[in-house]
Amino acid sequence: MRSARNHALVLTLLVALVASCGGPGRAAARPPAWPGVSPGAVEAAAATPAPTPRASLALVPAEPSTGPRPVVPGRLSSPLPVPLASPRVVDGVLVGSTQQQLSNRARAAAGLRPLAWSPCLAQVAGRHAMEMAVAGAIFHGQGVQQDMACGLGSHQTGENVGDTSAGVDDQGIFDAFMKSSGHRANILGPYRFVGTAWVIGTNGTAYVSVEFG
Numbered sequence: 001m002r003s004a005r006n007h008a009l010v011l012t013l014l015v016a017l018v019a020s021c022g023g024p025g026r027a028a029a030r031p032p033a034w035p036g037v038s039p040g041a042v043e044a045a046a047a048t049p050a051p052t053p054r055a056s057l058a059l060v061p062a063e064p065s066t067g068p069r070p071v072v073p074g075r076l077s078s079p080l081p082v083p084l085a086s087p088r089v090v091d092g093v094l095v096g097s098t099q100q101q102l103s104n105r106a107r108a109a110a111g112l113r114p115l116a117w118s119p120c121l122a123q124v125a126g127r128h129a130m131e132m133a134v135a136g137a138i139f140h141g142q143g144v145q146q147d148m149a150c151g152l153g154s155h156q157t158g159e160n161v162g163d164t165s166a167g168v169d170d171q172g173i174f175d176a177f178m179k180s181s182g183h184r185a186n187i188l189g190p191y192r193f194v195g196t197a198w199v200i201g202t203n204g205t206a207y208v209s210v211e212f213g
Helices: 098-109 119-135 143-148 170-178 181-187
Strands: 011-019 057-059 088-090 093-095 156-164 193-200 206-212
Touching: 093 098, 098 170, 098 181, 098 193, 098 206, 119 143, 119 156, 119 193, 119 206, 143 156, 143 206, 156 170, 156 181, 170 181
Parallel strands: 011 057
Antiparallel strands: 011 156, 088 093, 156 206, 193 206
16 A cells, blocks of 8 residues: 555554443443653564555454564654644534544545544553554554443444554555455444544554544
8 A cells, every 4th residue: 555655655454343231321440541651762663564454353352463573773762652633623523633533534424423532542542552562563452441441431442553664644544444344344333432542663663543432
């Protein structure tokens, strides 16, 4: 897949979905705040070049889709969270990221209501994007269970994750999500809220987590 830019783009993707046994209003503890980057060097692995995006559908908890990747020295001494835009109201909907805007455009085209921004889901996304950047691989951990803990009254939660080899590329990863049936199902799923985050690994590979609730 090519991005709108001229450099080569490598994308890898995973999607997860979980349904709760409880109903609306189920009491749950809010997950702890997303911790900052620890001091010192933290090694992350390089993205393995592939001719096309790879995707898999998994129930959570899921194992990493690949084993550890070789570490490649980079310009960063530790994974770096990418600051989110300040949430703002767009057409009556609180918007906090480009992934959310792209998702809402796709939902509008499908006749679906937009997803509102959830700071709690964004914290879950930030923690998991950091976990992937440190591990140097994309995988599903406990994100969808933590999404339930946000207490949004959701019967179902979902998670899309992926990485791009040349830094943050919202449009490129979103296009790849939409070409994968599992990821597309989450984007167009029966959700009301979304939270997203990117973290850049030590070699410049960017990891994204998109949480739905």
